[in-house]
Amino acid sequence: MARPKIALIGAGQIGGTLAHLAAMKELGDVVLFDIAEGTPQGKALDIAQSGPSEGFDASLKGANDYADIAGADVCIVTAGVPRKPGMSRDDLLGINLKVMKSVGEGIAKHAPDAFVICITNPLDAMVWALQKFSGLPANKVCGMAGVLDSARFRHFLSLEFGVSMKDVTAFVLGGHGDTMVPLTRYSTVAGIPLPDLVEMGWTTQEKLDAIVQRTRDGGAEIVGLLKTGSAFYAPATSAIEMAESYLKDQKRVLPCAAHVTGAYGLDGLYVGVPTVIGANGIEKVVDIALDADEQAMFDNSVNAVKGLVEACKGIEPSLI
Ligand code: APR
Numbered sequence: 001m002a003r004p005k006i007a008l009i010g011a012g013q014i015g016g017t018l019a020h021l022a023a024m025k026e027l028g029d030v031v032l033f034d035i036a037e038g039t040p041q042g043k044a045l046d047i048a049q050s051g052p053s054e055g056f057d058a059s060l061k062g063a064n065d066y067a068d069i070a071g072a073d074v075c076i077v078t079a080g081v082p083r084k085p086g087m088s089r090d091d092l093l094g095i096n097l098k099v100m101k102s103v104g105e106g107i108a109k110h111a112p113d114a115f116v117i118c119i120t121n122p123l124d125a126m127v128w129a130l131q132k133f134s135g136l137p138a139n140k141v142c143g144m145a146g147v148l149d150s151a152r153f154r155h156f157l158s159l160e161f162g163v164s165m166k167d168v169t170a171f172v173l174g175g176h177g178d179t180m181v182p183l184t185r186y187s188t189v190a191g192i193p194l195p196d197l198v199e200m201g202w203t204t205q206e207k208l209d210a211i212v213q214r215t216r217d218g219g220a221e222i223v224g225l226l227k228t229g230s231a232f233y234a235p236a237t238s239a240i241e242m243a244e245s246y247l248k249d250q251k252r253v254l255p256c257a258a259h260v261t262g263a264y265g266l267d268g269l270y271v272g273v274p275t276v277i278g279a280n281g282i283e284k285v286v287d288i289a290l291d292a293d294e295q296a297m298f299d300n301s302v303n304a305v306k307g308l309v310e311a312c313k314g315i316e317p318s319l320i
Contacts, residue, residue, distance in 0.1 A: 003058070004028030004247050007069035007111060009103050010078035011040035011062065013229055014119060017236035018076055020047050023058040025240065027247055028073065033063045033106075035079075040064070066106035072114045074243045076144075077130065079103050080120040082230060093125065093308070094315050100126055101316070104133025115246045115281050116141045117239050118257075123176040125308035127257050128270040132319050138259035139281040145176030146255025146272040147238035148231075152218040153182050156211045160203055161189055172215070172255055173294075174272050174301030175308075181297040182212045186288070242277055249279035253286065263287035264298070271305050 006022050008015045011034035019030045030047075032040035041062030048060040061068065069075065080096040083089075099120065107116060116136060118127040127143030134141065153170040161168070171186035184194040189202075198205055214221070222231040245252035258275045260266040263285045274286040290298055313319050 004073040005031065005069075005071060006243065007031045007033060007072035007075045007114070008078070009033050009069070009075055009106070010080065010120070011036070011043055012078060013232035014078040014236050014239075015040075015076075016043045016047075017232050018078070018239060019043060019060060020050070021236055021240045022243070023047055023051065023056050023060060024054055025244065026056050026058055027240070027244060029059040029061075031061050031063055031068050031072065033066065033069055035064065037064055038062075066110050069106065070110045072111040074246060075107050075111055075114045075116045076239050076243060077103055077116065077118045077120055080126070082121075089122070090311060090315070093122065093311055096120055096122075096126055097129055097312055097316050100129045101133045104130050104135075108134045108136065112136060114140070115243070117242055118143045119235060119239055121176070122308055124257050124270050124272070124305040125312050128309055129312055129316070129319060131259065131270070137281070138261075139283070141259070142242070142275070142277075142282050143176070143257030143270060143272075144235065144239040144242060145180075145257050146172050146274075147241055148235050149176065149180050149182070149215060149218065149272070150255055151234055151238060153187065153211070153215040156214055157187070157189070157194075160207060160211060161197070163189055171274070172272065173274075174298055175305040176257065176272065177219075177304070178216055179297075179301035179304045180216055180272065181294065181301055182215050183294060184208060184212070185291075245277040246279065246281065251276050251278040251283065256282070258282045258285055260285055264302075266302065269302065269305060269309070271302055 006028045011032040034040040044060040044062035080099045083092045120126045123143045123145045131141040149172040150170040154168040157168045158165040167190045171183040174181040187194050257270050275282050276284040
């Protein structure tokens, strides 16, 4: 049987890391696509040359032509520009919307059966636009945010409790960014919910609140340290976890930006929710009960996402 084909649209910091991880995990053959000439080819060649030491069997190719992604099983999209000083939110939206248009058209033409994972920011609006521009079924287009946000939450919690990250589970809902909703009562250490751990004296509510805030600010903390560019190792790992669940039909329960209709009282909005990812893409949206405080935070997050989507419609009237 032929190996799966993984197309990475955008060969920047995250794209290159995705290619390296996909090859090392032997998820399939990799095509790195970018508009910059030489970059995807150079990264593909460099990673391929790590193969003899790593001992992986995967081919890597760099491309500037969408024809090279033909028949891809998975497309992971990081194409776009980051927000630069002096650039307004709408400037960024306008630029990355144009990028999503060209990417969506390229995928629709050459890889219409792919499972598509968008990473480009502002995430919830970009994945919504990408699904519209590509015309692919909504269950085959999703965005990576929740796996990363909950990984950050799990990391900080493991530091606080002094336990293995493997034993910490965490739940994050809502849009990617300041309004994300870390759900403490659904987050656990070896099955013990965080509020119980506060009662048991393992931590205090104040410390927990500070960890929640640090999780919300997780991306900005790294931007502040790096000074140029944003996080790329953990974002790439998170998207690879989602791609692997699809390719191997693992049916992992992973939070991601999914097209939600019906659940959570939503009507066709892309927002971070728990999902089941398997061979049919987003196979299920898990509709959990929220208490009044959680619902208020979720509504706030949904409104922020709706604001971005409306701004996209204002910039690109063909998106309705
Ligand atoms: N088509 C294809 N590639 C494009 C296009 C386009 N229309 N426009 C830009 N690119 C490429 C750039 O040439 C660059 O190589 O997208 C790549 C983006 O890479 P980086 O700038 O290194 O950004 P990265 O750190 O990988 O993040 C990508 O993910 O987390 C988000 O906010 C982040 O939106 C950003 C995206």
